[in-house]
Amino acid sequence: MENGLLARLLEGHEKALDRDGVSGTRLAERLAALSEIGDTAEGGVDRTGFSFEEKQAKEQVMLWMREAGLDVREDGAGNVIGRLEGKSDGPAFAAGSHVDSVPNGGNFDGPLGVLTALEVAEAWKGTGFVPPVPYEVLIFSEEEGSRFGAGILGSQAMTGDLDRAAVDRLTDNEGRPFSEVIGDYGSSEEAFFASARDLAEIGFYTEVHIEQGKLLEAADLPAGIVKGIAGPAWLDIRFAGSAGHAGNTPMAGRRDPLVAAGRFVFEASSLPPSVSETAVATVGRLTVSPNGTNVIPEQVELTVDIRDLDKDARDALVEKVWETAERCAAERGVQVELELASSIDPVPVEESIREELREVFRAEGLEPMELMSGAGHDAMILGRHMPMAMIFVRSQDGVSHNPAEWTDLSDCVQGVHLLKKFAERQMERMAGK
Numbered sequence: 001m002e003n004g005l006l007a008r009l010l011e012g013h014e015k016a017l018d019r020d021g022v023s024g025t026r027l028a029e030r031l032a033a034l035s036e037i038g039d040t041a042e043g044g045v046d047r048t049g050f051s052f053e054e055k056q057a058k059e060q061v062m063l064w065m066r067e068a069g070l071d072v073r074e075d076g077a078g079n080v081i082g083r084l085e086g087k088s089d090g091p092a093f094a095a096g097s098h099v100d101s102v103p104n105g106g107n108f109d110g111p112l113g114v115l116t117a118l119e120v121a122e123a124w125k126g127t128g129f130v131p132p133v134p135y136e137v138l139i140f141s142e143e144e145g146s147r148f149g150a151g152i153l154g155s156q157a158m159t160g161d162l163d164r165a166a167v168d169r170l171t172d173n174e175g176r177p178f179s180e181v182i183g184d185y186g187s188s189e190e191a192f193f194a195s196a197r198d199l200a201e202i203g204f205y206t207e208v209h210i211e212q213g214k215l216l217e218a219a220d221l222p223a224g225i226v227k228g229i230a231g232p233a234w235l236d237i238r239f240a241g242s243a244g245h246a247g248n249t250p251m252a253g254r255r256d257p258l259v260a261a262g263r264f265v266f267e268a269s270s271l272p273p274s275v276s277e278t279a280v281a282t283v284g285r286l287t288v289s290p291n292g293t294n295v296i297p298e299q300v301e302l303t304v305d306i307r308d309l310d311k312d313a314r315d316a317l318v319e320k321v322w323e324t325a326e327r328c329a330a331e332r333g334v335q336v337e338l339e340l341a342s343s344i345d346p347v348p349v350e351e352s353i354r355e356e357l358r359e360v361f362r363a364e365g366l367e368p369m370e371l372m373s374g375a376g377h378d379a380m381i382l383g384r385h386m387p388m389a390m391i392f393v394r395s396q397d398g399v400s401h402n403p404a405e406w407t408d409l410s411d412c413v414q415g416v417h418l419l420k421k422f423a424e425r426q427m428e429r430m431a432g433k
């Protein structure tokens, strides 16, 4: 069903950006075609990982890949690999992203990274350019994590980072085990784990993605350079006091865990600037028990999400948050239990790669603004094993994971040019090694 996305995209078509074989119209048509797979009444998409719709979106892109002259295969994790041979063999330069979405998600988060990577191959086909080393367009399965509560599954299967026992414990939002879901998808758990690649085959990974923030918009820039991907640490905290009747218990002597938690949430919000400019700490989940209007709570459970690009700063912030929770509890005479539930290391982008990107941005006449990615991406997984770069493009109002997600076509096409120039320079370097 035609949803108006194509017309809206083409309104922002800057013809001057149709150069070096790149076509804004083709990119717009493909973004619009994907927006119709799993489309929702609000103009968004439902393409949960390992769903029929995710598969359909991949099959559509695989058709385009073949038309563009790529050799296409799908691995046991449902990851799609579209490969263009280079003048010499050796490790490939890869670019890509995902086509799954959160429920009622947007039309750019994921598809833009896949389609910009494909548009680079289309541009080369148009101009007769043969890449010096192999070039791969990658689509990773199940990035968003909206099915199993554990995302980036496809890229972790490819890099061999998944623990079999942990995958066996996964159940989806309908209570179905992973083995059943992957079976229905047309694969098997054996094939899923067999999709781990010899990573020496990939020499470099790059991802173009929407910013999902407002910094580029505020700076009036179409695109920016990602400095690194912040690693989240999740700290589970439980404040425990004594329940009592709200009317019959005098204020003096109360041991109210919600008052301690309230004080803690307030104080924790002012801690991040003390460790770094980019660090953030967020309490987004709070469970009060028994949660009655006329009952002093007995227990409050919450999780603090703590992130920064710099691992030492992030870990220092975890310490400070921890100490603050203990002090807030002691001041109110309540007990506190803390547990570091998970901790993912940040993945910085190497300075030499950022310098190369700055040169590419300047060559495109763009100010090279650098920014941190607060959210995780497939690039975070690949970046642990190989050199990695990410390019962000402007997001209108910073909206994402929502049908209102929007990036002007001119910004999307600018993303193609940046990726293309960067890939050409990087591949030259890789061929010279």
Ligand SMILES: [Zn+2]
Pocket (backbone or CB within 6 Å): 098, 109, 110, 143, 209, 377
């Ligand atoms: Zn994404």
